[in-house]
Amino acid sequence: MKKYYIVLILITCFNHAFSQEKAYKTKEVAFQAGEQITYKLKYGIFSAAEAVIKVENSPLKFDGHPALHINTTAKTVGTFNLLFKVRNEYHSYIDPVTLLPYYYSETRQESSYRHSDKVTFNHDTNVITADKGKFPFKGDVFDFLSCYYFARNIDVSNLKIGETLELHYFLEDGIHALTITFMGREQVKCGLGTFNCLKFNPTIIPGRIFRKNSKLYLWITDDKNRIPIKAHVELIVGSLVMDLSQASGLKYPLNPVKK
Structure with missing residues (x-):
């Protein structure tokens, strides 16, 4: 996989979840159609990127089955558009x-790089069909969006x-x-x-932007919503912070700690 750094950090922050082999999904789904959440990504004091995730009822059916549509847009903002523009x-x-x-699809515009993919599960x-071929799999395998939403429904009580x-x-x-x-x-502050x-502490593979001992920490609300509200990742130079900035259409009230 090629390393297009800003988008990979966004994906990393959103992806971390649990496999069904070692944890179990709760019976009640934690989200609903109409939900919309927005994240800001900062490099030090500078705004770097923004991601908006929406959940909708889909008019499309797959083998006669209804579906929910998850739509995400991710883009760089401000000065980072000059350094490495992402859309x-x-x-x-x-x-x-x-x-x-x-089904999953993506369209990526990262500086001069262009990439698209269409993936059928x-x-x-137990075969995934993508633009680059067919890929057999075992167990439950997700795209990164469905993985994120599945993760919110893991039973973490034990x-x-x-x-x-x-x-x-x-x-x-x-x-x-x-x-x-x-x-x-922990108690954590976001927007x-x-x-x-x-x-949680997901693993990081060292590379051109991560130190050998770089750490990534992710905080998820300890309530029925299970929304990631903050992530912090150390880079070779500085660090990046993902912060929840907006949330609407939630299935359950989002209740901050009263001071």
Whole structure:
């Protein structure tokens, strides 16, 4: 997979979840059609990028089954448009009950680079069909959007500090795996207030922008919404912070801690 850094950091912040092999989905879905959430990405004191994620009822059906449509746009802002302009759009169509993906597409414009992909998930034959070919898989495999929404529905009631879990998702050229460690519970402040959160530490592969010992921390609301509200990742020079800035159409009230 090519390393287009700003979008990969956005994807990394959104992706981290648990596989169904080691954790189980709750019966009640944590989100609904009409939900819209917005994240800001900052490099130091500078605004770097923004991502907006929407959930809608889809008019499309897959083998006669209804679907939810998840639509995400990600773009750089301000000075970062001059340094590395990003204009990306992602679509995922998922089963509203199992939350498994039927179909995924992306259109990425990252500086002079252009990329698009269309991906079909066949969970009966366990084959993913993408622009680059066919990819057999085992177990539950997601695109990064459906992975993010599936993660919000994991039963975390029995998680213990230090426990490590795994996710699997398809992106561009194959199926990828990441691990994540539960770090405990903390109160964390974002653009919408201070919230009781679950803290996680996903693994990072060292490279041109990550140090060997770089850390990524992700905080998710410890409530029925299970929304990631903040992420912090260390770079070779400086760090990036993802922050929840807007949320509407939520299935459950978003209740900040009262001071």
